[in-house]
Amino acid sequence: MKLIGSYTSPFVRKIRVMLLEKGIPFSLLEDLPWSEDSKAPQYNPLGKVPILIDEQGKTWFDSPVIAEYIEALHTKHMLIPPGKIGAVEVRQLEALADGIVEAGIAIFLEQKRATEMQNPEWLTRQHGKIKRGIDALENILGDNLWLHAETFSLADISVGVILEWLNFRLPDLGWQSDAPKLTAYLERLRERPSFQETRPPEI
Ligand SMILES: N[C@@H](CCC(=O)N[C@@H](CS)C(=O)NCC(=O)O)C(=O)O
Structure with a gap:
């Protein structure tokens, strides 16, 4: 998995903490969404981070959506209740x-x-x-x-x-x-x- 985002964004950090808690390997591709050369708009029309690129190359954005996706993929170390x-x-x-x-x-x-x-x-x-x-x-x-x-x-x-x-x-x-x-x-x-x-x- 690849996560696009900055080290200071709380939304990116939410996803980084979630991936670490679940033990899912990922690499963080640093991107500053406010800078002119940000790649974020290529992956998310809203130009915001975090953006997750999964193993199939599919792109996910908006941290609650990414969190939902990660939970759906990896039910081990559950972070969202099943009910x-x-x-x-x-x-x-x-x-x-x-x-x-x-x-x-x-x-x-x-x-x-x-x-x-x-x-x-x-x-x-x-x-x-x-x-x-x-x-x-x-x-x-x-x-x-x-x-x-x-x-x-x-x-x-x-x-x-x-x-x-x-x-x-x-x-x-x-x-x-x-x-x-x-x-x-x-x-x-x-x-x-x-x-x-x-x-x-x-x-
Ligand atoms: N609802 C989004 C918010 C993401 C967000 O606002 N990220 C900020 C960084 S902290 C950003 O990329 N801002 C750039 C912009 O608004 O153009 C999420 O949860 O992922």
């Missing part, structure tokens, strides 16, 4: 994690613009998504070890990588102050070899 409702519950947690990091990326990009070009209402709206999302995750986690059904799953991978991305790209956000359980949970996740191996170079 339909349980699977949808995990997918919803994944969607929440992805939505939080999309808001984070919107803030990160907006803050790269000159101050007078930035839209404060837009920034406030994105901060609201992150705050409510983190509060929801803190409540869902409660005193449990993992987010869904006491089993490590794609939900934990998705949430772990986006929390680390927030720490990495928006260090002043301070999400930890209202989320002590999530903070301790992230420390546990960070100990997993799959998280250690995929840490962005700057962390």
Whole structure:
């Protein structure tokens, strides 16, 4: 398998962690989707990473789709529950994690613009998504070890990588102050070899 993407993308990291947890060999072809010479548009009309090229040369894009495909191919070390409702519950947690990091990326990009070009209402709206999302995750986690059904799953991978991305790209956000359980949970996740191996170079 070949995975196209950058070392810093949380969506790419989600898939890298998943492949490592399942023990599936892959090579990462580094591609920066914002650079002029990005190959991403050749494989994904949306020009976004991650992109997975499977053993047959078939191309898959959008990280939830790639995750679904990997799970369908390799049922060993299950990361999505086999039951339909349980699977949808995990997918919803994944969607929440992805939505939080999309808001984070919107803030990160907006803050790269000159101050007078930035839209404060837009920034406030994105901060609201992150705050409510983190509060929801803190409540869902409660005193449990993992987010869904006491089993490590794609939900934990998705949430772990986006929390680390927030720490990495928006260090002043301070999400930890209202989320002590999530903070301790992230420390546990960070100990997993799959998280250690995929840490962005700057962390
Ligand atoms: N929903 C997509 C989002 C992927 C995404 O936004 N990737 C970013 C990198 S973190 C990207 O490629 N951005 C380039 C662009 O938006 O043109 C997924 O889950 O794969």
